[in-house]
Amino acid sequence: MTKLNKSIRFSLFFLCLLIMVVFDIYFDFQNSIPVKYLLFETLIFFLSLVGFYFFVSRALALQEKKSQKIQKLEGEIIEKQNHVERLTYRVNSYKDALAHEIEQTFKRWAFTKAESQVAALLLKGLSLKEIAEVRNCHENTVRSQCTSIYKKSKLNNRSQLSSYFLDDLI
Numbered sequence: 001m002t003k004l005n006k007s008i009r010f011s012l013f014f015l016c017l018l019i020m021v022v023f024d025i026y027f028d029f030q031n032s033i034p035v036k037y038l039l040f041e042t043l044i045f046f047l048s049l050v051g052f053y054f055f056v057s058r059a060l061a062l063q064e065k066k067s068q069k070i071q072k073l074e075g076e077i078i079e080k081q082n083h084v085e086r087l088t089y090r091v092n093s094y095k096d097a098l099a100h101e102i103e104q105t106f107k108r109w110a111f112t113k114a115e116s117q118v119a120a121l122l123l124k125g126l127s128l129k130e131i132a133e134v135r136n137c138h139e140n141t142v143r144s145q146c147t148s149i150y151k152k153s154k155l156n157n158r159s160q161l162s163s164y165f166l167d168d169l170i
Helices: 003-030 035-108 113-125 128-135 138-154 158-166
Strands: none
Touching: 003 035, 035 113, 035 158, 113 128, 113 138, 113 158, 128 138, 138 158
């Protein structure tokens, strides 16, 4: 049970006690009970009132503290979301710049459109069989295009093709 819940329960307890004491004093007064008992019950009434006030004040303070903490956390969440958005923008900018650089390099190597597509899929890590399926052609066609890609780029294999673009990033 949280401190706030405890404070609310104690507040309700003292409120019930206050109501019962008020009724008791009223009925005792109606029945002409001696004054010393009425004074004792009046003392209980004031002590109950103080207890009620204390726990209501405490519950309100705890609720305010909780609200402030929630607002602080919401602010931190917004700050983190903004940070993630900035990072995402930067990553996308780098990704776009790398894609542009790869595209320019493919043009400089005089790749055909099909060779450019195959080379891009090689860089993404697809197997020759997967590339053939994606491009809806035969695996031997892809193998032939890879031979042409390596010849035009003066590279020997897929690893060298990948490292050509990635070496500067690492």
